[in-house]
Amino acid sequence: MSARQLGTDRETCIGSGNCVQWAPAVFDQDDDGRVALVPGGDPDAAAADVERAVAGCPVSALWWE
């Protein structure tokens, strides 16, 4: 079991939708287009996707550590 915490920063988020494209099981967008987490989404079950979503965020609004 991973102890890594998934963090998002809505203030920095520009709503590119990148994370939703790379890891749709974990990331979503709210009505304003900003990052939201899929309820019950398990980052460990999609670890490779989540790592790419975090690395690909254009404004570093995501972290998983």
Add this chain to the structure above:
Amino acid sequence: MTSTGTAAHPEPLSLARGEVKLDPPTHFGRWRSEAPLRRITLWNGETAWVALSYEAVRAVFKDSARFRSEPATPGFPTINQADSASKGAALLPMLDPPAHTALREAVLREFIVKRIESLRPEAARIVAGLLDAMASAAGPADPVDLITALAAPVPATFTCLLLGVPLADAAFFAECLDVRFTPTSATEAVYGADDRLRRYFRDLVTARAAHPRDDLSSRLVTGSVLTGKLSAEDAAALLHVLLIGGFDTTKQMIALSTVTLLGHRPQLAELMAAPALWRGAVQELLRYISVAQVERRACVADTEVCGQLIRAGEGVLVLLGSANRDPDVFGDPDRFDIHRRDLPHVAFGHGIHQCLGQPVARMLLSVTLPALFARFPRLSLAVPVEELRFRDDRSLIGVSELPVRTRP
């Protein structure tokens, strides 16, 4: 002549491609292996930097405070005459915060992934109609131009649908954008084309303010202009850039994706057998093709990037296609591989200016390509790939025609 970045008269920047037309210019790879950034000479004799490595490209894009997008910034580089002539247009990609932030915010909701994905049936209907026309127009052995038949009308039709303008206006858009992006277009012609589009969108804003409909343009007007958040001029410029952003880029992605997949038939067969693979395949097509080759920035404060000092007042051309073939990030980078699990590509840019319409591009590609190959399983190029005429003198690469046969 030395080949280092500090030469007094650095090499001119050429965008000309080598024998493998889908690969970025071969000298980009050589340059990148020497240094992540280097100085080059521009078309007008000025010098600028090119950012070549994945790390350097991301670093410049990310630091939007020091690397500015406004063409009026001292040292801002241009890649040809038409590019230079359009410096005055205050469009979204050419703005810095806070103006950029307010404009992007005004249409952000329109490009939420789920919202764009909900338009998939509309896109599928557009594509099916075009494929029907292709099937009935062509005799078994007649070549068809895939650009005219499919690659151009898919994004053109979808963009008109999204903006809520008559489909018949697509020809006018195409004509203006062609003048605007032809490298040798005279300054007055570029001004003229920009001006016609500006007037078109100003009229559209006025019309939607008077009679709102259920479309993006109307929502922008009622949500931002009538509430005083944006001027009518800003709204018109925003609609203008949404047109530019999606028109030629997606057209060339559909065309060059077709070329790429026909050149990798075992992977195409895999995709047709397992449609879930298309999502990764579209990402790999975006990386491999990288239609947008060059972005421009001007440095406003001395900054070190990957160990290289860039001074205030110096221009940087960001080479996205080079970053997307960086061997330090992408294993065997020149190989097309739909199963790739490397870091994300930078085909849509990076930082605050990253492509706003990327969900549209991905959706249109993932609708169009499977439908094309399902309808014409024996689709082939009507000319050898080496004979395709590549427009490699523009920041947006592509072919002006793509003759294919729907049956052998």
